[in-house]
Amino acid sequence: SEKWVLMVTAQTPTNIAVIKYWGKRDEDLILPINDSISVTLDPEHLCTTTTVAVSPSFDQDRMWLNGKEFSLSGGRYQRCLKEIRSRASGFEDEKKGVKITEKDWENLHVHISSYNNFPTAAGLASSAAGFACLVFSLAKLMNVKEDHGRLSAIARQGSGSACRSLYGGFAKWIMGKNDDGSDSMAVQLADEKHWDDLVIVIAVVSSRQKETSSTSGMRESVETSKLIHHRAKEVVPKRIVEMEEAIKNRDFESFAHLSCADSNQFHAVCMDTCPPIFYMNDTSHRIISCVEKWNRSEASPQVAYTFDAGPNAVLIARNRKAAALLLQRLLFHFPPRSDADLKSYVIGDKSILQ
Ligand code: PMV
Incomplete structure (x- = not known):
């Protein structure tokens, strides 16, 4: 009976580390052995645009990258989806006749479509922009009430460097001390206007x-x-x-x-x-x-x-x-x-x- 689709589109640029992340102390949670600092590029260059949609008529989670479907079975995608789903909250739009309770999200499926505005084969960092955009757009769709720091800790579990792409300007990924990764997240050091001569x-x-x-x-x-x-x-x-x-x-x-x-x-x-x-x-x-x-x-x-x-x-x-x-x-x-x-x-x- 319900024939609605909810959609969110987000755009995330990639980031380039100037103090590098190299080496993990925990491979599953993606916890690094040192802090790192990056600069985020302008959104019109090297960025990912992701649209996520949810509808009761979708029977499984699916994803397309540059128009080609690929499997979401990879552990990193599953982890990001699971982390966002577990934080989803209810949503109601009376005009559209849409009502989703917190519990509904467990059974609703999403379709994800992602585009890179640069050749994926060019060997340029794409996972950073990709996972940051995926996590951000899913969080918006599922009405997740977490700040950028918490979202960055989720994006980190997709690709380490992705946690720094939640911010413009300069970002620092703090390695954190906890074994569960709860304090391994990115913070913004300065926004994109701070040093725009570069x-x-x-x-x-x-x-x-x-x-x-x-x-x-x-x-x-x-x-x-x-x-x-x-x-x-x-x-x-x-x-x-x-x-x-x-x-x-x-x-x-x-x-x-x-x-x-x-x-x-x-x-x-x-x-x-x-x-x-x-x-x-x-x-x-x-x-x-x-x-x-x-x-x-x-x-x-x-x-x-x-x-x-x-x-x-x-x-x-x-x-x-x-x-x-x-x-x-x-x-x-x-x-x-x-x-x-x-x-x-x-x-x-x-x-x-x-
Ligand atoms: O997040 P990954 O797994 O793509 O690793 C990125 C590693 C470097 O790009 C070499 C350094 C960095 O900090 O981004």
Whole structure:
């Protein structure tokens, strides 16, 4: 008899860590061995748009990604769905004749449709935006009354880095102390207006999928690298304090030194893993040299670089002028050719190219 459908659409950008998360102390709950800090991209670039719908006529939970259905049976999806469902509250819309009680949610099914506005195959972080958007839209649909911190702890169980995408600007994922993960969540350090001089340029070095997933890479590092444990205990805690200070003061020099050093140490940990993991390639290394050389020729750094679990460079320019000069340099040293490794640039601000 009831023929209604309720829908919610949300959009979430991806985030890029400037102090990296690498290594879990609990794989099921996704609890990290150190805090991390990230910058969230503008919503018009690298973001996920997710629509979730509920109707009494749906007979199972289903999900589509970029128009193609895929199985929701993965533990991480199930966990996020379960956590949100258990917090659902009743909802009533008299005009539409919709009445859902808290108990009804246990038997109602959802359909989820998610789109990335960037090629999923480009090897660019997509799980962060994806799980953050999924959790946020489901929470809205099911009338969950939790703050962003609590929601971030749920998104964390989908993909660790997703917990930081619930906020714009700068976010910190606090590793937490509890074994049940209840205090492992993200907080906002500064909103998107705080430091809006920064321009982020992503140099797509290769669109191939990475060979070692972050999940297995982290596991291998935790099991075989001594450096990762030294990093988590002795290096990151101090860097977190310094990075928070740099962000607060919009101190680009410290921000750049810390971001570059932390990216390099993360990749050193990968090299220290047995067998070693290579995420960067020759082009990535050449981009690092190019940026280092330029920064050293100036009175203070113009651009920071950071690389995640892949060869693509995330370049953070101190302002629009530096970003324009950066693009000139990239185009000069790495002219895009259809058969070349470096294919294209995703630009934080399109008008920079004009
Ligand atoms: O959340 P995951 O499993 O995709 O891991 C992300 C790991 C890095 O991107 C390399 C670092 C980070 O903090 O985002």
